[in-house]
Amino acid sequence: MSGDVTQELLALQVQASTEIEAVFTVDDLEKLSQQYLGKKSRYTEVSAELRNLPPETKKTVGQALNHYKQTLTQAIESKKPTLSSSASQKFDPITQDDSLPGIKPALGHLHPTTVVIRKINSFFRYLGYSVYEGPEIESNEFNFEKLNLPADHPARELADTLYIFEPEVLLRTHTSSVETRAMTNEELPLRIVVPGKVYRNENANMTNNAMFYQYEGLVVDKNMSMADLKGTLNRFVQFLYGPEVKTRFRCKYYPQVEPGGGLDIQCTFCHGDGCNVCKYRGWIEVLGCGMVHPTVLKKCGIDPEVWSGFAFGMGLDRLVMLTYGINDIRKLYNGELVFEELA
Amino acid sequence: MKVPLTWLQEYVSLPTSTLDLTDRLTAIGHMQDHLPVEVAGTSVLDLEVRQNRADCLSIIGLAREVAAATIQELRLPVVSETLSLGQASDSLVTIAPQTECYRFHAVRFDNVQIAPSPDWLVQRLQAYGIKTINNIVDITNFVMVEVGEPLHAFDRAQLQGSLVVRQAKVGESFTMLGDKTIQLDPADIVVADDRGPVAMGGMIGGLSSGVSDQTTSIILEAATYNQASIRRSSLRHSLRTEASLRHEKFLHTELTEVALRRAVGLLQELAGAEVVEQTDCLIQPEPKTVLSMRLARLQSLSGIHFSLDQATAILNRLGFELGAQSATELEVTVPYFRTDVVQEEDIIEEVLRIHGYDQIPDRLPTTAVPADLTSPNYALEEEISDVLVGFGFDEQITEPLTKEEFSVLEPVKLQNSLNSEKTMLRTSLKPGLVAALEYQKKFRKTEVLLFEVGRIYYRENDTFQEKNKVGVLVSGPIISILKVKGYLEGLCLRLGFSPLTGIAKLEMLDSVTGFFELDLATLLDQKNKTFQLHQNALRTSVPQVVFEDFSLKAPHEVKVGEVMAAVTALSPLIYRVELGEYPRELSATEKSIFLKVQYHATEGQITTNQVQTARQSILEMVAEKYKTFLR
Numbered sequence: 016m017s018g019d020v021t022q023e024l025l026a027l028q029v030q031a032s033t034e035i036e037a038v039f040t041v042d043d044l045e046k047l048s049q050q051y052l053g054k055k056s057r058y059t060e061v062s063a064e065l066r067n068l069p070p071e072t073k074k075t076v077g078q079a080l081n082h083y084k085q086t087l088t089q090a091i092e093s094k095k096p097t098l099s100s101s102a103s104q105k106f107d108p109i110t111q112d113d114s115l116p117g118i119k120p121a122l123g124h125l126h127p128t129t130v131v132i133r134k135i136n137s138f139f140r141y142l143g144y145s146v147y148e149g150p151e152i153e154s155n156e157f158n159f160e161k162l163n164l165p166a167d168h169p170a171r172e173l174a175d176t177l178y179i180f181e182p183e184v185l186l187r188t189h190t191s192s193v194e195t196r197a198m199t200n201e202e203l204p205l206r207i208v209v210p211g212k213v214y215r216n217e218n219a220n221m222t223n224n225a226m227f228y229q230y231e232g233l234v235v236d237k238n239m240s241m242a243d244l245k246g247t248l249n250r251f252v253q254f255l256y257g258p259e260v261k262t263r264f265r266c267k268y269y270p271q272v273e274p275g276g277g278l279d280i281q282c283t284f285c286h287g288d289g290c291n292v293c294k295y296r297g298w299i300e301v302l303g304c305g306m307v308h309p310t311v312l313k314k315c316g317i318d319p320e321v322w323s324g325f326a327f328g329m330g331l332d333r334l335v336m337l338t339y340g341i342n343d344i345r346k347l348y349n350g351e352l353v354f355e356e357l358a
Numbered sequence: 359m360k361v362p363l364t365w366l367q368e369y370v371s372l373p374t375s376t377l378d379l380t381d382r383l384t385a386i387g388h389m390q391d392h393l394p395v396e397v398a399g400t401s402v403l404d405l406e407v408r409q410n411r412a413d414c415l416s417i418i419g420l421a422r423e424v425a426a427a428t429i430q431e432l433r434l435p436v437v438s439e440t441l442s443l444g445q446a447s448d449s450l451v452t453i454a455p456q457t458e459c460y461r462f463h464a465v466r467f468d469n470v471q472i473a474p475s476p477d478w479l480v481q482r483l484q485a486y487g488i489k490t491i492n493n494i495v496d497i498t499n500f501v502m503v504e505v506g507e508p509l510h511a512f513d514r515a516q517l518q519g520s521l522v523v524r525q526a527k528v529g530e531s532f533t534m535l536g537d538k539t540i541q542l543d544p545a546d547i548v549v550a551d552d553r554g555p556v557a558m559g560g561m562i563g564g565l566s567s568g569v570s571d572q573t574t575s576i577i578l579e580a581a582t583y584n585q586a587s588i589r590r591s592s593l594r595h596s597l598r599t600e601a602s603l604r605h606e607k608f609l610h611t612e613l614t615e616v617a618l619r620r621a622v623g624l625l626q627e628l629a630g631a632e633v634v635e636q637t638d639c640l641i642q643p644e645p646k647t648v649l650s651m652r653l654a655r656l657q658s659l660s661g662i663h664f665s666l667d668q669a670t671a672i673l674n675r676l677g678f679e680l681g682a683q684s685a686t687e688l689e690v691t692v693p694y695f696r697t698d699v700v701q702e703e704d705i706i707e708e709v710l711r712i713h714g715y716d717q718i719p720d721r722l723p724t725t726a727v728p729a730d731l732t733s734p735n736y737a738l739e740e741e742i743s744d745v746l747v748g749f750g751f752d753e754q755i756t757e758p759l760t761k762e763e764f765s766v767l768e769p770v771k772l773q774n775s776l777n778s779e780k781t782m783l784r785t786s787l788k789p790g791l792v793a794a795l796e797y798q799k800k801f802r803k804t805e806v807l808l809f810e811v812g813r814i815y816y817r818e819n820d821t822f823q824e825k826n827k828v829g830v831l832v833s834g835p836i837i838s839i840l841k842v843k844g845y846l847e848g849l850c851l852r853l854g855f856s857p858l859t860g861i862a863k864l865e866m867l868d869s870v871t872g873f874f875e876l877d878l879a880t881l882l883d884q885k886n887k888t889f890q891l892h893q894n895a896l897r898t899s900v901p902q903v904v905f906e907d908f909s910l911k912a913p914h915e916v917k918v919g920e921v922m923a924a925v926t927a928l929s930p931l932i933y934r935v936e937l938g939e940y941p942r943e944l945s946a947t948e949k950s951i952f953l954k955v956q957y958h959a960t961e962g963q964i965t966t967n968q969v970q971t972a973r974q975s976i977l978e979m980v981a982e983k984y985k986t987f988l989r
Binding site: 125128178180206219354 | 384385386387389390392393408409410411585586589606607658659660661662701702703704706707710711715716718719720721722723725726727728729730731732733735736740743746747748749750751752753754755756757758759770771772773774775776777780783790791793794795796797798801803805807813815822824
């Protein structure tokens with residue numbers, strides 16, 4: 016007899032649990048509670064018969080009853096708060112729906128160019144570089160003369176200069192002018208990076224703007240070589256594009272350096288197969304660099320027999336545009352950059 | 359530079375794969391600009407032009423590079439040793455004094471037979487991209503591309519008198535090949551006959567004296583000029599020709615003879631031309647450049663342990679002559695075609711690039727980290743930006759080149775801006791942010807919070823000033839001047855100091871838009887006087903405070919902030935003074951001030967007596983100083 020009853024209670028318990036789980040309203044839950052635990056329930060019936068049972072059966076059935084009641088009571092209690100209610104219970108649309116959006120604080124944003132500058136600064140700060148500042152209104156001397164770019168140099172006609180007083184006062188055409196200032200004014204050795212605005216006399220289009228950003232770096236110390244330059248830039252490019260990036264270091268001409276070089280990365284879009292982004296070259300030019308030209312060192316009052324140095328530079332805007340999927344440089348700097356969180 | 363492979367192959371054996379060739383060329387400094395194309399039955403490479411390498415605007419120059427980089431033999435075209443440029447004469451041409459021309463070498467030919475060029479010549483020029491005209495013109499173009507020296511042939515019958523190379527005269531005009539007439543500038547160089555200019559030196563020939571089917575006698579010339587002069591003429595007239603492209607680089611005076619000898623050979627062969635006489639005006643011959651290269655310097659700059667033999671082998675392949683040599687130093691004579699090599703470092707680059715930049719080891723400087731020269735502005739700008747972003751602001755970077763309707767400061771103006779909307783540098787961050795706001799409104803945002811960290815520019819006593827500023831613009835339906843001020847105060851407190859009156863001028867641009875601009879130097883100065891964290895913001899124990907409200911009446915002109923500051927400063931027993939509500943007008947002369955004061959004892963619990971005393975001192979002070987009394 017005891018075996019039959021305990022089996023029956025267990026079956027009832029399973030049935031009840033399933034029904035409780037499937038219930039939608041508090042009323043229905045209450046009905047189930049009555050049905051399985053109430054006065055007319057089988058539970059109450061068995062409980063009433065308990066005292067008439069022989070002692071050995073009494074114990075097993077008693078335990079089964081306790082288990083039955085505990086399990087179902089718990090199931091009912093934990094179901095209650097999840098249910099929408101009948102008239103007797105207040106509907107709470109917030110606790111009821113865990114998909115509701117939260118109330119967000121105002122979300123401010125840094126300009127993407129700032130984000131990229133900060134990221135690159137963090138790399139060079141770690142390697143002991145200072146973030147150095149210089150004027151944007153610059154003299155012919157620091158912007159051109161000390162950089163081995165005399166008046167007749169072809170590079171000067173390519174860099175369409177914006178003049179305030181031709182030829183002496185101008186808007187810097189590159190951040191290299193800050194490097195000649197540092198070399199002229201600071202104690203050696205020197206390890207600096209210079210992020211900043213530069214200017215060219217150009218009509219704006221999708222890829223060129225009269226103002227844009229450059230990022231340059233300079234080391235002047237004893238026994239610096241192309242190997243120090245290459246090691247530094249390889250690590251930098253891996254920091255920027257990931258450790259798997261493939262690089263190419265090649266000879267390139269810049270008047271400020273000798274020997275001069277260019278560092279390319281294999282196109283991260285087509286992996287070298289050739290695409291629109293890399294103009295079907297398979298490679299993207301990332302940095303121009305080289306050993307500081309002895310004439311530049313001399314013009315800044317540095318003895319090239321004692322000191323040597325390397326310099327490197329890059330345009331920042333293209334990197335920013337590729338990173339953030341912006342296809343028009345003007346949008347970065349004309350106030351038409353809007354941050355909207357759509358998530 | 360377009361490089362037809364069949365042409366290049368004349369002088370050097372090429373790698374079987376074009377990709378290997380372009381990779382090698384790129385590595386040594388001649389980057390492929392566009393993918394190769396098929397023209398006239400050959401692959402044509404497109405290489406970036408190097409500013410300093412006049413020789414690489416010639417097929418032979420590039421063949422020499424390929425030969426050096428791939429260890430192949432360079433096969434130069436054979437010109438007979440006995441070939442003559444004709445009887446020396448001074449009748450063909452003279453160079454006028456003060457002309458930017460270093461050498462002008464002219465050769466006269468008679469009995470010229472004009473004909474179409476042979477197929478091989480047509481194919482070469484087509485592949486390069488020059489139209490074929492007739493054998494004479496084609497030969498001049500062929501030699502130009504082959505050796506890099508532009509040549510020009512005049513129809514002698516169309517010339518009057520002898521030629522003179524001179525600067526153009528004021529008011530002179532010139533009709534070039536293609537029938538376009540331009541006004542010359544005295545800075546332009548011309549080749550003229552008795553009637554006037556028949557060519558623009560280094561640029562283009564004239565319409566009237568060009569070689570035609572009727573031509574029987576020609577004057578062929580090769581020259582070198584001041585490259586800067588040619589470059590400026592080219593820019594001045596927006597005229598870029600194959601000739602100007604080469605003359606605007608540094609061509610050695612010896613190159614004219616190399617080109618003429620090659621052309622004479624071809625003219626004799628293909629046009630049956632007879633050399634008659636030559637006039638060679640050599641004003642300023644280029645001296646030979648002899649440089650020494652120290653092995654130690656090569657090793658220390660390159661980071662590679664080269665041997666002298668390695669360096670010598672590379673330099674030989676590039677056409678440098680090696681002179682006296684010690685164990686530590688090489689004497690190097692620079693060939694005429696390498697006008698870019700002028701000092702030791704240039705030689706070092708030659709050795710290093712042919713050896714291969716990919717062979718350079720990869721290491722980091724091991725010297726001690728130098729002093730930190732980071733501008734204090736940098737950290738402050740970052741901090742300000744972070745605080746404002748934390749308040750919910752979006753950063754803008756707007757272009758300082760602008761056109762302001764009205765400037766508070768004397769603006770810095772540009773002399774030569776191409777754009778009439780960008781004639782000066784901004785004197786305030788406001789217009790840029792206002793323009794950004796207008797655009798943001800299109801996105802129907804309820805509230806727009808913008809800031810920019812950047813410079814303003816102005817003139818002061820004949821100096822040019824640049825000041826780092828932060829501009830803050832707030833706009834939205836519930837923006838009041840007090841909310842704008844609240845952002846200013848919040849920013850100052852976050853930077854670590856109490857907001858000062860007058861640190862910035864608050865402006866309401868309209869009823870819902872406020873702006874202020876802060877000077878970074880001022881902020882930096884304030885910040886340096888205080889700790890990172892605002893002192894008043896830090897508590898280490900719960901204060902035992904007693905609250906008391908003061909409902910006061912004050913004359914209209916009394917400044918509430920000053921009253922609050924004065925009360926706070928009155929006694930150490932006063933812990934905090936807050937404004938219970940904003941003042942209301944009570945009468946024509948009086949307004950309400952509702953202050954909530956908290957007292958505390960510096961030690962232990964504050965006593966009733968102490969509160970009484972403090973309260974009394976507050977009332978006495980405001981009565982005396984501000985004519986302010988309990989209501």
